[in-house]
Amino acid sequence: MSEPPNLRVLIVSLNFSPEETATGKYTGELAQWLASRGHDVDAIAGLPHYPEWRVQAGYAGKGLWKESLEGVTVFRTPHPVPASGSVSAKKRILMELGFSFASLYWWSRILFSRKRYDVVIAICPPLQTAVMPTLYRALRRVPWALHVQDFQVDAALRLGMLKMGKLDRLLFALENFFLRRATRVSSITPSMCRRANEKGADTDRTWLSPNWADITQITPTDRDNRFRKELGVSPDDVLVMYAGAIATKQGLDVLLDAAHEMKDDDRFHFVIVGNGSDRERLEARAAELGLPRLHFMDLQPRARLGEMLGAADIHLVIQKREAADLVMPSKLTNILAAGRPAIATAEQGTALWDALEDGGCGVCTPPGDSAALAKALSKLGTDAGERDAKGLKARQYAEENLDQDAILHAFEQKLFTLVGRKSNTST
Numbered sequence: 001m002s003e004p005p006n007l008r009v010l011i012v013s014l015n016f017s018p019e020e021t022a023t024g025k026y027t028g029e030l031a032q033w034l035a036s037r038g039h040d041v042d043a044i045a046g047l048p049h050y051p052e053w054r055v056q057a058g059y060a061g062k063g064l065w066k067e068s069l070e071g072v073t074v075f076r077t078p079h080p081v082p083a084s085g086s087v088s089a090k091k092r093i094l095m096e097l098g099f100s101f102a103s104l105y106w107w108s109r110i111l112f113s114r115k116r117y118d119v120v121i122a123i124c125p126p127l128q129t130a131v132m133p134t135l136y137r138a139l140r141r142v143p144w145a146l147h148v149q150d151f152q153v154d155a156a157l158r159l160g161m162l163k164m165g166k167l168d169r170l171l172f173a174l175e176n177f178f179l180r181r182a183t184r185v186s187s188i189t190p191s192m193c194r195r196a197n198e199k200g201a202d203t204d205r206t207w208l209s210p211n212w213a214d215i216t217q218i219t220p221t222d223r224d225n226r227f228r229k230e231l232g233v234s235p236d237d238v239l240v241m242y243a244g245a246i247a248t249k250q251g252l253d254v255l256l257d258a259a260h261e262m263k264d265d266d267r268f269h270f271v272i273v274g275n276g277s278d279r280e281r282l283e284a285r286a287a288e289l290g291l292p293r294l295h296f297m298d299l300q301p302r303a304r305l306g307e308m309l310g311a312a313d314i315h316l317v318i319q320k321r322e323a324a325d326l327v328m329p330s331k332l333t334n335i336l337a338a339g340r341p342a343i344a345t346a347e348q349g350t351a352l353w354d355a356l357e358d359g360g361c362g363v364c365t366p367p368g369d370s371a372a373l374a375k376a377l378s379k380l381g382t383d384a385g386e387r388d389a390k391g392l393k394a395r396q397y398a399e400e401n402l403d404q405d406a407i408l409h410a411f412e413q414k415l416f417t418l419v420g421r422k423s424n425t426s427t
Contacts, residue, residue, distance in 0.1 A: 007415060008040045008115065012133065013123035014079075014099050016045035017069055020302050021274075022245060022330050023149045024050055026211050027123050028069070033408045035071035042073045042117075044106050046099045051245045051299065052275045053084035064105055075106045087247070087277035096126035107132045111139060118419045120144040122182075125152035127171060130178035143183035143418050147209065151175075151195060176200045184418055186411075189351035209411050211330055212404040213337035220339030220395055221310035228311035231295060233269045238381040240268060241312035243300075244331040246276030251320035254345060256282065257370030258377060260289045268381060270294040273308065309338035313387060314380055317344035317352060321367035336361060336398040341390035343376050345369075360393040 009031075017028025027043075035041045048056040059076070067074050079098035082091035110117075120136060122129040124146055133144035179185055180200035186207035187193045193206050224235045233239045242255055252272070259270045270291070272282070275298060286294055300308050309315070315335045332355065335342050342362035346352035356362035363380060365372040380387060 006037070006039050007034075007119060007419065007421075008117045009034055009042070009415070010110070010117045010120045011041065011043040011045075011123065012103070012120065012129045013043065014046040014096060014126055014129065015050055015123070016043060016048070016074065018056065019048045019050050021051055021299070023123060023125070024048065026149070026330065028072075029212075029404070030121075030408065030411070031072045032070040033404070034412065037412065041071070042075065044075045044077060044103050046077055046079050047081065049081045051247075053081060053087055053277055055081055064102070075103075077103045077106065082277075084275065084277055085280045096128055099126070100128040100131065103132070107136075111136060116140055117142055118421075119415055122146050124148045124178075125150050127152065127175050127178065130182065134178065134181055137183065145184040145186055145207070145415075145418070146178060146182035148185065148187040148192060148196060149211075151192065154195070184414075186414075191349075191351050207411075207414055209414075210402070210407060211333055212407045213333035213398050213402040214404055215337045215398050215402060218306050218309065218334050218337035220391065221306060223310055223313065225307050225311050227304065227307045231269065231271060231311075233311075236267070238268050238313045239311060240270045240314045240316060240377060240381070241273065241309075242271070242316040242318060243273040243308065244329065246272065246274050246279040246282065248278055249320060250276075250278070250318050251345070251368065252278065252282055252318055253285070254368055254370045254373060255316060255318055256286055256289060256291070256294070258373040259286075259291050259294050261370060261374040262377065263291060263293070265378070266293070268293065268377065271297060271312075273297045274299050305334065306338065309334055309340060312340055314377065315340050315342040317342050317346075317356075319345060319352075319367065321345075321347070333398070333402050336394040336402060339391045339395035339398075341380065341387050341394060343373065343380065345373065355397065359397045361390055361397050362394070 011027065011031050013023065013027040015022065015024035015027060017024065019025060019028065031041050031043050047059045062076070063078055065076050067076060077099055079102055080095050082095060120133040120142060122133045122144060124130065130146055136142055137144055176199045179196055182201070184205050184207055185196050185201040186209040187196055188210050190208060193208050196206055197203050228239060242252065246252060262268050270293060279296065283296055317329050317332055319329060332342065342356055344352045344356055344362060344364050345367040346364045347366065353364050357364050363376050365376050
C-alpha cells in the first residue's frame with residue numbers, strides 16, 4: 001500500500017484561486033504546493049472576484065459546491081460582492097459576514113465528520129475566518145494557524161475607512177482575541193509579526209512566512225518587447241509602471257500628481273495596470289489633468305506577466321503612510337524577480353524601505369509627496385546605469401529571499417512541528 005498523505009490540511013480563505021493577485025494568489029499557491037507534496041488539502045473559499053470586484057465567469061449563481069483545483073478540494077461558498085466603484089468598509093464587512101455565515105454549511109459537516117484534519121490555516125483578512133477554527137480546536141483538539149496577510153482593521157481605522165464606533169471597537173477586540181487564541185500566528189514581514197505581538201500573540205508562537213515569487217517563471221527579460229511596443233513606447237523613452245490593485249489604501253493620486261508635474265518631459269510614459277474600486281475615479285481625474293502619456297490597462301493574463309514586468313524601466317509601489325507595515329504590497333515580489341528597480345512611497349523603518357533602500361533595489365520617497373516622487377523618477381529615469389545596477393540587486397534579492405520552494409518548504413516544516421510529526425517526504 002502507498003503511504004497516506006503526510007498531513008490533512010484545511011485552509012479557510014475568502015480569497016482563493018483562480019484569483020491571480022494578492023491574498024487569493026498566495027493562498028491558492030500555498031494550497032496547491034502542499035497538495036503537490038502529497039498532503040490532503042481542502043479549502044473553504046469564497047467566489048473569485050478580486051481585484052475586479054466582479055465574480056468571475058463560471059462562478060456566479062452556483063450556490064454551494066465542490067471543485068478540484070490542482071489537487072485541492074475547494075468548498076466554494078457564495079457571498080455578496082459589492083460592485084466596483086461602490087466598495088466601502090461596511091459593504092466589505094457585509095461581504096465577509098456573508099461568506100462566514102454561508103461557510104457554516106461546510107463547517108457543520110466538518111465539525112462532526114469522521115475525517116479529522118491535522119491542522120487548520122485561517123487566512124486573515126477577513127478576521128471572521130478565525131471563528132470556526134477556534135471552535136474546531138475546542139471540539140476536536142486540532143491546532144490552527146492564523147496567517148495575517150493584511151491587518152485589515154488597523155488599516156481601515158488609520159485610513160479613515162472606519163471610525164472607532166461600537167462595531168469597530170468590537171472588530172478590534174476580536175482581532176486581538178484571535179491573535180491571542182491561535183495556536184500559531186504567522187505574517188509576511190518582520191514588522192507585521194511585531195504588530196501581531198503588540199496585539200497579543202506571543203513571540204514564541206509567531207512565525208515569519210513571507211510571500212514569494214516564482215523566480216523560475218519571472219526572470220529578467222529584454223525591455224524592448226511586444227508589451228512595450230503595444231503601448232507605443234520607444235527604447236529611448238522611460239516607461240514607469242504601476243501594476244496592482246487600484247483601491248483607496250494605495251493612494252494613487254500621488255502618481256497622477258507626479259505625472260502631471262512631469263508632463264512636459266515627453267520621455268516619460270506612465271501605465272497603470274489593474275482593476276479595483278478606485279479606478280473609475282482615477283481615470284476621470286487623469287482625464288481632467290490632461291495626461292496624454294498616462295495609460296490605464298486591465299489586469300493582464302498570467303502568461304504575459306513576465307513580459308509586462310520586463311517592459312518597464314521603473315516600477316512604482318504606492319501606498320499611503322497610514323498603511324505602512326499593516327500591509328505589504330504583494331506586487332513587489334514579482335518586480336524584484338523581474339530584475340527591475342522600484343520606487344516606493346515608504347518611510348525609513350518600514351519593510352518596503354528595508355527591501356528597496358537597504359537592499360539596493362530601489363528608492364523610497366515620502367508617502368503622499370508627489371514632488372519628491374517626480375524628482376526621484378526624473379533622477380532614476382535619466383540614469384540607465386543606476387537602473388541596471390538596482391535591477392541586478394533586485395534579482396539577487398529575489399533569488400536569495402523570495403524563492404517559492406524555499407519559503408514553502410520552511411512553512412511545511414513548521415506545520416509538521418506544530419502537529420508533532422516528522423516529515424516523511426523528500427525536500
